[in-house]
Amino acid sequence: MRLYLEVARLSFRRHLAYRAATIAGLFTNSVFGVLIAAVFTALYRDRAGDVAGFSLPEALTFVWASQSLITFAALWGWWEIATAIKTGDVVADLMKPFSFQGYWLSRDLGRAACHFLLRMLPTFLVGGLFYDLALPRSPLTWLAVAPSLVLAVVVSFGWRFVLNLSAFWLLDHRGISSIAVLVVNFFSGFLVPLAFFPPELRAVTNLLPFRAIVMLPIEILLGQRAVAPALGIQLFWAVALALLAQAVLASAVRKVVIQGG
Amino acid sequence: MAAPLIVARDLSKTFLVARRRGGALGALRGLVDRGGTEVHAVAGVSFGVGRGELLAFVGPNGAGKSTTIKMLTGILVPSAGEATVDGLVPWKQRKRLARRIGVVFGQRTQLWWDLPLIESLELLRHVYRVPADRFRSNLAAMRELLALDPFLATPVRQLSLGQRMRGDLAAAVLHDPPLLYLDEPTIGLDLVAKARVREFLAEINRDRGVTVLLTTHDLADVEALCRRMIVIDRGRLLYDGAIDDLRRRYGTHRTLVVDRDGGAWDVAPPLPGAELVKTEGPRAWLRFDRQKVSAADLIAAVAAGAPLRDVAIEEPAIEEIVRRIYGEGTGAAVAEDARSGRTASSGGTLPADEPDRDAPRIIPRSP
Numbered sequence: 001m002r003l004y005l006e007v008a009r010l011s012f013r014r015h016l017a018y019r020a021a022t023i024a025g026l027f028t029n030s031v032f033g034v035l036i037a038a039v040f041t042a043l044y045r046d047r048a049g050d051v052a053g054f055s056l057p058e059a060l061t062f063v064w065a066s067q068s069l070i071t072f073a074a075l076w077g078w079w080e081i082a083t084a085i086k087t088g089d090v091v092a093d094l095m096k097p098f099s100f101q102g103y104w105l106s107r108d109l110g111r112a113a114c115h116f117l118l119r120m121l122p123t124f125l126v127g128g129l130f131y132d133l134a135l136p137r138s139p140l141t142w143l144a145v146a147p148s149l150v151l152a153v154v155v156s157f158g159w160r161f162v163l164n165l166s167a168f169w170l171l172d173h174r175g176i177s178s179i180a181v182l183v184v185n186f187f188s189g190f191l192v193p194l195a196f197f198p199p200e201l202r203a204v205t206n207l208l209p210f211r212a213i214v215m216l217p218i219e220i221l222l223g224q225r226a227v228a229p230a231l232g233i234q235l236f237w238a239v240a241l242a243l244l245a246q247a248v249l250a251s252a253v254r255k256v257v258i259q260g261g
Numbered sequence: 262m263a264a265p266l267i268v269a270r271d272l273s274k275t276f277l278v279a280r281r282r283g284g285a286l287g288a289l290r291g292l293v294d295r296g297g298t299e300v301h302a303v304a305g306v307s308f309g310v311g312r313g314e315l316l317a318f319v320g321p322n323g324a325g326k327s328t329t330i331k332m333l334t335g336i337l338v339p340s341a342g343e344a345t346v347d348g349l350v351p352w353k354q355r356k357r358l359a360r361r362i363g364v365v366f367g368q369r370t371q372l373w374w375d376l377p378l379i380e381s382l383e384l385l386r387h388v389y390r391v392p393a394d395r396f397r398s399n400l401a402a403m404r405e406l407l408a409l410d411p412f413l414a415t416p417v418r419q420l421s422l423g424q425r426m427r428g429d430l431a432a433a434v435l436h437d438p439p440l441l442y443l444d445e446p447t448i449g450l451d452l453v454a455k456a457r458v459r460e461f462l463a464e465i466n467r468d469r470g471v472t473v474l475l476t477t478h479d480l481a482d483v484e485a486l487c488r489r490m491i492v493i494d495r496g497r498l499l500y501d502g503a504i505d506d507l508r509r510r511y512g513t514h515r516t517l518v519v520d521r522d523g524g525a526w527d528v529a530p531p532l533p534g535a536e537l538v539k540t541e542g543p544r545a546w547l548r549f550d551r552q553k554v555s556a557a558d559l560i561a562a563v564a565a566g567a568p569l570r571d572v573a574i575e576e577p578a579i580e581e582i583v584r585r586i587y588g589e590g591t592g593a594a595v596a597e598d599a600r601s602g603r604t605a606s607s608g609g610t611l612p613a614d615e616p617d618r619d620a621p622r623i624i625p626r627s628p
Contacts, residue, residue, distance in 0.1 A: 003387040010384055014375045017416075092371035095336055096388055097359040257338045257352060260276060260302075260328070 003098060004106040011110025015118075022118045025071060029123045033067040037131060052195040057134035058222050059193075064127025065218045066190050071119040072112055072149070073156045073213050075190055077181050080107075081164035082173045094253065101242070101249055105157055112153040136223055144227040148217040151234035155212040158241025159184070165245075168252040189215030195224075209237040264348075266440060266472050267310035267333060271342035273496075274303040274328050302328040304496035305342065310474060312439070315466045317483040318476040319583060320493040326476035327444050329493070333474075334364055334442060347440065360389060363433030363471075367445035370429055372417040378428045379413045382435060389436035396435065403431040407461055423454030430461055434471065441465070443475040447482055459485045480580045492586055499586050511585055512577035517547040517556065519563055520571040535559055543570075 037060050044056040054062065070076060081104060084090040093100055127133060136142060163180050167173055185191055188210035194202060205211050212234040219225040277297040303325040310316055318326040331337040333344060335351030335358050344351060349358045372381040386396040404410055407427040412420055420428065426446065433441060443462070447455045463486055465471045477483065483490050483504065490507070492500035500507060517535070521543040534554030538546035549559055560572055 003384075003390075006384055006387045010373060010376060010380055013380070014373060017375055087369065088366070089369050089371070091336055091366065092364070092369060095334055095355070095359055095364055097356045098388060257336060260274075260331070260337055 004102055007103055007106040008110035008113070011107040012114045013110075015111050015114035025119055026122050026126075029067045029070060029119065030126045033064050033123065033127055034130075036063045036067070037127075052193065053224065054193060054195065055134065057132050058224075060127070060131045061133040061135065061222060062193050062218055064124055064131065064133065065221060066214055067127070068120040068123035069152070069190070069214055069217070071115045073152050074108075074112075074160060075156075075181070075184055075188070075214070077177050078108075078160050079164060079167075079173055079177065080104075081161065082167035085164070085167040091256075094256070100253075101161065101245060104161060105154070108157045108160075109150075109153060116149070134222060136221060141221065141223055141227075144231070145217060145221050148220045148231060148234060151231065151238050152213045152217050154238040155209055155234060155241060156184075158238065158245050159209065159213075161245045162241070162248050165248050165252045168255055184210055184213065187211070188213045189218070193218075209241055212237040265309040266312045266314075267308075267344070267346050267474070269309070269329075269333070269342070269344040270307050272303055272306045272329065272332060272339050272344055273301070273341040274325075274332060274337060275340040276300045276302055301496050303332070303339070306493070306496070306498050307342075308491060308498065308501055310472065312472055313466070313470050314489065315462065315473045315487050316475075317487045317490045318474070318493055319478065319480065319483055319490050320476075321478060321587070324494045325496040326493055328496075330442050330444050330474070330476060334358070334362060360436065361438055361440060363436070363438040363441040365426075365429050365433045365441070365443045365446055367426070367443070367448040370417070370425060371432055372425065372428050374418045375416055377414045378409065378417055378420065381417065381428070382432055385432055385435050391436050395437070399435050399437065400431075403435065406464060407431055407457070421454075423450050423457070426450060426454065426458060427461075430458065434465060434469075437469075438471070440472045440474070443473070445476055445478070447477060447479055455479070455482070462486055480578070480583060492583055494587055507582055508577065511582040513550050513552050514548055514577060515551055515556070516575040516577075517549060517559055517563075518544065518573045518575060519547065519560075519569050520544050522568040522570040526567075532562075 040059045040063060041056065044051065044059065049055075051059070081090070084093065093103060096103070128135070136145075159180075163173070163176055166176055170176065187205050187208050189205070194205050194211055194215045197205065205215075216225070216230045216234055220227055220230050276299070278300050279297045306325070306329060318329065320326050328337065332339050333346055333351055335353075335355035338352040346358060347361050349361075351358050372378060373384075382400060385391070386393070391399070404413070407430060409427060409431060412424050412428075415424075417425060417428065430446070433443075441462075446462075447458050450458065459482060462473050462475070466473050475482070475486075488503055488505075490500070490502075490504055491498060516538065523543075525542050526540040526545050532547065535547045535549035538548050540546075547559065547563070549556075556574055560569075563569065
């Protein structure tokens with residue numbers, strides 16, 4: 001256990017180093033937050049009342065929360081393992097007496113912790129400073145958001161882990177990458193709240209893991225969903241994807257040890 | 262009687278390489294029919310390594326050296342044959358074996374690219390659960406031996422290749438492995454960095470009793486470090502034995518360099534049983550077979566023809582010898598081996614401390 005804490009700590013420190021990227025990213029997220037907030041504001045101007053259960057402040061909260069989730073939950077892809085597979089450095093990790101999956105999960109949690117401080121909080125603060133957001137009054141809701149965010153990262157990691165392992169079979173991950181980003185952005189509720197989707201499409205998103213990455217944490221924040229069942233769904237997907245990842249990893253390792261990767 | 266640390270018997274690895282077909286139709290067929298060609302990367306290799314040995318695997322690119330090492334670390338499962346490393350079957354007990362071995366791949370790194378070197382090293386204490394005081398003393402020893410201090414706080418991505426290799430060497434031994442594998446540890450390094458790597462290997466082998474098994478195609482590594490070498494090509498053992506024996510056996514040709522006193526060699530020196538390689542002003546190079554003519558006789562003959570100022574005898578470089586083995590594959594020496602009954606099937610089982618362990622074996626290539 002100590003090892004995995006140390007790995008997460010190192011990963012945290014490593015991501016702390018990219019200062020220029022942090023500032024540039026914060027700027028980009030904020031600009032997009034302002035743009036998308038303008039779109040939603042225009043949408044709500046000529047309507048009295050809610051859209052699909054979202055008031056304007058709730059919609060704006062969605063905008064800033066989803067923007068601040070981008071880096072934290074690595075919505076736009078993350079290919080560190082695939083790169084290590086390509087360079088062959090992955091062999092060193094496979095030869096270590098630790099769980100490969102646990103090692104990378106720790107690295108990703110360390111990364112997410114760093115991005116929480118450097119990217120997520122500041123982006124959300126920008127939104128909170130300049131917009132009228134629907135923030136929860138009860139500290140209990142804030143408390144519920146914390147495990148929901150952790151689970152969001154774990155679900156996101158499980159998905160990305162499986163995608164990265166495809167590098168053991170495919171020569172290039174760029175094709176998969178662009179499709180994967182599109183799928184996550186659409187079905188997670190990052191582009192528009194899933195409540196805006198027509199019922200048939202909503203039924204589809206309910207069967208997929210992606211809402212556990214963006215929509216469920218935001219719905220918990222907005223108090224739109226009972227906390228325990230929402231966390232339950234996230235936990236379910238975290239475990240399911242971890243098991244899937246384990247199976248894919250086992251088959252990847254089998255391939256490596258037989259075909260030499 | 263201590264058991265050998267590594268025993269490999271008829272170790273083989275065959276890869277299936279996908280057949281590439283030309284054209285769109287060919288690509289489509291490739292999707293359906295995944296037929297391929299079999300490549301025998303390692304084909305029936307047997308050898309033993311005793312505790313405390315420092316042994317080199319030598320061979321050209323694609324000879325099967327790395328594949329052999331990978332099987333001995335457990336990251337590759339052999340297609341046939343068996344092996345034990347420190348009593349473990351590597352590919353079945355990979356995680357257990359991982360605690361007892363250190364591994365360095367010359368063109369890869371296990372260090373964290375963006376972080377100071379020291380962070381990667383400190384992490385290994387937790388990876389291998391090394392007791393804190395033991396780890397501290399090991400780290401101190403490595404800092405001194407590899408002169409790490411000047412760049413311990415530098416991010417790995419800013420290190421030179423030589424510095425990074427020193428970092429990787431330290432990383433491989435901080436958990437006190439009794440066995441260290443190195444795949445091309447000197448590749449791409451300049452002479453100074455190479456020398457430092459060699460010093461390090463010699464020292465941990467001598468002072469810490471670490472068994473070292475390295476692959477290289479730089480024969481200078483072998484000459485500087487090892488008493489024993491294994492020559493491997495196209496997946497087969499061509500030679501396993503002492504370097505001196507190899508020289509004795511294959512290096513029958515030596516070169517006499519003579520400097521004439523006064524004037525150039527306008528007429529060729531007399532050559533009883535030798536051939537003239539070249540002359541350059543007052544200096545001449547004479548290649549001779551020491552089984553046909555002794556150096557003393559040759560010098561005397563040359564000195565009788567012209568006054569000499571200086572003579573020197575050049576030993577054949579291992580490189581040249583190995584090139585000859587590659588070239589011949591099977592030859593006189595092999596026939597000799599067949600007579601003495603040393604073939605691939607009997608040689609690999611030699612226990613480490615049998616008296617004739619150092620006797621060389623040259624293994625015929627199958628037709």
